[in-house]
Amino acid sequence: MSVRSVLTEYLEGAVRTATPLALAAVGELVAERAGVINIGLEGAIIAGAFGAVVGAGIAGVGGGMLLGVLAGLALGLVFALLVVRWRADQIITGTAITLLALGITGTLYRTLYGESGVALSLPTTAPVAIPGLSAIPVLGRALFVQPWPTYVLYVLVPLVTWVLTRTHAGLAIRAVGERPQAASAAGIDARRVQWWSTLFGGAMGGAAGATLVLAQTGTFVEGMSAGRGFIAIAIVVLGRWHPVGAALAALLFGAASALQFVAQAMGWRVPYQLFLAIPYVVTLLVLATASSRAGAPAALGRAELEER
Amino acid sequence: MSHNSITRRFSALCLGVLAACSSSADRNDPDAAAAPFRVALLTPGPISDQSWNGGAYAGLQRIRDSLGAQISHIQTKTPAEFEENFRQYAAQGYALVIGHGFEYQDAAKRVAPSFPKTVFVCTSGRATAPNLGGIAFAFEEAAYQAGMVAGALTKSGTLGLIGGTQLPPVVASFAAFEEGAKRERANARVLTSYIGNWDDVSAAKEQALAQLTQGADVLLQNADAAGLGVFQAVRERKGAVVFGSNANQNGVAPDVIIGSVVIDVPHALLTVARDVKQGGFAGKVYELGMRDDVVRLEFNDQLAGRIPPAVRSRVDSVGAAIRAGTFRPAASDSPVLPASAPR
Numbered sequence: 001m002s003v004r005s006v007l008t009e010y011l012e013g014a015v016r017t018a019t020p021l022a023l024a025a026v027g028e029l030v031a032e033r034a035g036v037i038n039i040g041l042e043g044a045i046i047a048g049a050f051g052a053v054v055g056a057g058i059a060g061v062g063g064g065m066l067l068g069v070l071a072g073l074a075l076g077l078v079f080a081l082l083v084v085r086w087r088a089d090q091i092i093t094g095t096a097i098t099l100l101a102l103g104i105t106g107t108l109y110r111t112l113y114g115e116s117g118v119a120l121s122l123p124t125t126a127p128v129a130i131p132g133l134s135a136i137p138v139l140g141r142a143l144f145v146q147p148w149p150t151y152v153l154y155v156l157v158p159l160v161t162w163v164l165t166r167t168h169a170g171l172a173i174r175a176v177g178e179r180p181q182a183a184s185a186a187g188i189d190a191r192r193v194q195w196w197s198t199l200f201g202g203a204m205g206g207a208a209g210a211t212l213v214l215a216q217t218g219t220f221v222e223g224m225s226a227g228r229g230f231i232a233i234a235i236v237v238l239g240r241w242h243p244v245g246a247a248l249a250a251l252l253f254g255a256a257s258a259l260q261f262v263a264q265a266m267g268w269r270v271p272y273q274l275f276l277a278i279p280y281v282v283t284l285l286v287l288a289t290a291s292s293r294a295g296a297p298a299a300l301g302r303a304e305l306e307e308r
Numbered sequence: 309m310s311h312n313s314i315t316r317r318f319s320a321l322c323l324g325v326l327a328a329c330s331s332s333a334d335r336n337d338p339d340a341a342a343a344p345f346r347v348a349l350l351t352p353g354p355i356s357d358q359s360w361n362g363g364a365y366a367g368l369q370r371i372r373d374s375l376g377a378q379i380s381h382i383q384t385k386t387p388a389e390f391e392e393n394f395r396q397y398a399a400q401g402y403a404l405v406i407g408h409g410f411e412y413q414d415a416a417k418r419v420a421p422s423f424p425k426t427v428f429v430c431t432s433g434r435a436t437a438p439n440l441g442g443i444a445f446a447f448e449e450a451a452y453q454a455g456m457v458a459g460a461l462t463k464s465g466t467l468g469l470i471g472g473t474q475l476p477p478v479v480a481s482f483a484a485f486e487e488g489a490k491r492e493r494a495n496a497r498v499l500t501s502y503i504g505n506w507d508d509v510s511a512a513k514e515q516a517l518a519q520l521t522q523g524a525d526v527l528l529q530n531a532d533a534a535g536l537g538v539f540q541a542v543r544e545r546k547g548a549v550v551f552g553s554n555a556n557q558n559g560v561a562p563d564v565i566i567g568s569v570v571i572d573v574p575h576a577l578l579t580v581a582r583d584v585k586q587g588g589f590a591g592k593v594y595e596l597g598m599r600d601d602v603v604r605l606e607f608n609d610q611l612a613g614r615i616p617p618a619v620r621s622r623v624d625s626v627g628a629a630i631r632a633g634t635f636r637p638a639a640s641d642s643p644v645l646p647a648s649a650p651r
Binding site for chain 2 (some may be wrong): 006007113115221223257264273
C-alpha cells in the first residue's frame with residue numbers, strides 16, 4: 001500500500017466524517033442567524049437516525065431520508081413551539097429536547113424492532129463517482145466519490161449563503177437575529193422568521209442523522225449521534241456563522257477525526273486517548289485564537305423579542 | 309428573572325427529566341409470591357446491542373423465567389448514575405443487583421456496606437465483601453483460539469483489533485488474541501484501535517476502514533453496540549473477515565463474520581442468582597470459562613469451510629487443553645489483572 005493510497009483514504013474519511021456535521025451545522029447556523037440557538041440539535045440528529053431506520057425499512061433509502069428529515073423537523077417543531085411561540089429559555093428547552101429524543105428513540109426502537117434490533121439489515125447508498133472530477137489526483141476521490149448526501153451539501157452551502165446574503169428572506173433572518181425590535185418596526189414578522197429558521201435547523205439535523213444511518217453505518221444504535229449535535233454547534237461558532245465557514249470548520253473537524261483513525265491503525269505507540277482528543281484540541285485552539293463573540297448574532301439566545 | 313420565566317424553565321426541565329426516566333426503566337411485575345425475589349440489572353449500554361448488554365438482559369429474563377423473580381433493568385452512563393441506581397434498588401429491597409461490567413466495581417464497593425440485605429454482583433469484577441461478588445469471564449481463552457484462526461487465515465499477515473474503551477478485560481482479550489495469532493504466524497502484525505466509547509457506530513466503522521486500508525484482513529471487535537460499524541466496514545471492503553464477541557453474532561453479518569467469541573452471560577447470571585435465592589451466596593468471585601462452557605468460540609457454518617482442517621484440529625486441541633486445565637493463555641495472567649481476566 002502506497003503513501004498515496006493512505007492519503008487518499010485519509011481524505012475520503014475526513015469528508016465522510018465531516019458530512020453529517022456540516023449538514024447539521026448549516027441548519028443550526030440559519031436558526032442562530034435568526035437569534036435561536038438550538039441545543040436540541042443532538043436530539044434532532046438521533047431522531048433523524050431513527051426516522052431513517054423506520055423509513056428505510058418501508059421504502060428504501062429515499063423513504064429513509066424523507067422520514068429522517070421529517071423526524072428532525074418534528075423535533076424542530078416542538079422546539080419552535082416552546083421557544084418561538086411561548087418564549088421559553090432556549091438553552092434549557094434544547095437540553096430537554098435532546099434528553100427527550102435520546103430516550104424516546106431508544107424506547108421506540110425496542111418497541112418496534114424488539115431487543116435484537118435491525119442490525120445491518122438496512123439498505124444504504126453506495127458512493128457515487130462524479131465523472132471527470134473524480135479523476136483529479138488525490139482530492140478527486142475524496143471530494144467526488146462520496147454518497148449523495150455529500151453532494152447535497154455542495155449545493156446547499158452556496159445556496160444558503162446566497163439566501164442569507166442576497167435575498168429579502170436572508171435579510172429578514174439576519175435582522176431578527178441582530179435587532180428583533182428594529183426588524184419588527186420595519187414590518188418583519190420576527191416570530192415567523194424564527195419559526196421557519198428553527199424548522200429548517202431541525203430538518204437539517206434530521207438529514208444529518210439519516211446520513212449516519214443511510215450513507216455510513218446501515219444500522220441504528222441507541223445514542224449513535226454520540227455528541228455530533230454539540231460538535232455541530234461548536235462548528236457554527238468556528239465557522240463564524242457563515243455557511244462556507246461552517247463547511248470548512250466541519251471539514252477541519254473531520255480531518256482531525258480521520259487523522260486519529262489513521263494514527264491508531266498505523267500502530268503509532270501513543271496513548272489512544274491523545275488521538276481521540278485531537279479534534280477537540282483543534283476546536284479549542286481555533287476558538288481560543290479567534291475572538292469568539294465576533295460575528296455572533298447580537299440577539300442570539302435571547303428569550304424575549306422585545307426589550308423590557 | 310421574572311416569575312413567568314422560572315415557571316418556563318421548570319416545565320422545560322420536567323419534560324427532560326420525564327423523558328430520561330421513561331427511556332430505560334423497564335419494570336416487570338408478574339404475580340408475586342408473599343416475599344418476591346427481586347433482581348435488578350444495570351447495563352452500561354443499550355440492550356439492543358446484540359452483544360455484551362443484550363446477553364445480560366437475556367440473562368435477567370432467564371432469571372425471571374427460571375426462578376420466578378421480579379426483574380428490573382436500567383441503562384446507566386456515568387459513575388454517579390451507577391452509585392445512585394445501586395442505592396435506589398437496594399433501598400427498595402432488591403435481593404440481587406447486578407452491575408454489568410468492570411466499570412461498576414467502585415460504585416458497588418462504596419454502596420455494599422450500607423445495604424447488607426442486598427447482594428451486589430459485578431460482572432468482570434473482582435471486588436468482594438460479604439454481600440459483594442464478581443463474575444470473572446475467561447474471555448481470553450476463546451479469544452486466544454480466535455487469534456489462532458486469524459493467524460492461520462491471514463494472507464497479508466496483518467490483523468486488526470477494535471475496542472470500545474481500554475478497559476482491562478478488553479486489553480486482556482486483545483493480548484490473548486495476539487498471542488494465539490503469533491502461535492500460528494510468528495511475524496503477524498496486530499493493529500489495535502479504540503473508539504473511545506461503546507455506541508459511536510460510525511466512528512467504529514471508520515476505525516475499521518483505516519485498519520483495512522493498512523492491510524488488515526482478519527479483525528476482532530470488542531465494542532458492544534458500536535461494533536456493528538466494524539461489521540459494516542468489513543462488508544464494504546471485500547476479502548476480509550471479522551470475529552464477533554460477547555454473544556453469538558454470527559447471524560448479524562453471516563457473509564463476513566467467521567465466528568464469535570461467545571460469553572454465555574445468561575447462564576452465568578442465572579448461576580449466581582440461583583445461589584443468591586437459595587442463600588448460598590458467599591461473597592466470592594465466580595471464575596467462569598471454557599471449562600464451565602460459559603466461554604466458547606462459535607464458528608459461522610457459512611464461512612467455517614475456509615478454515616483448513618489442520619488449523620481447526622489445532623484450535624480444538626488447544627480448547628481441550630484449556631478445559632483440562634493443562635494450558636492457559638499468558639494473557640490470562642497479564643499484569644493489568646489480579647488473576648484470570650474478567651469479561
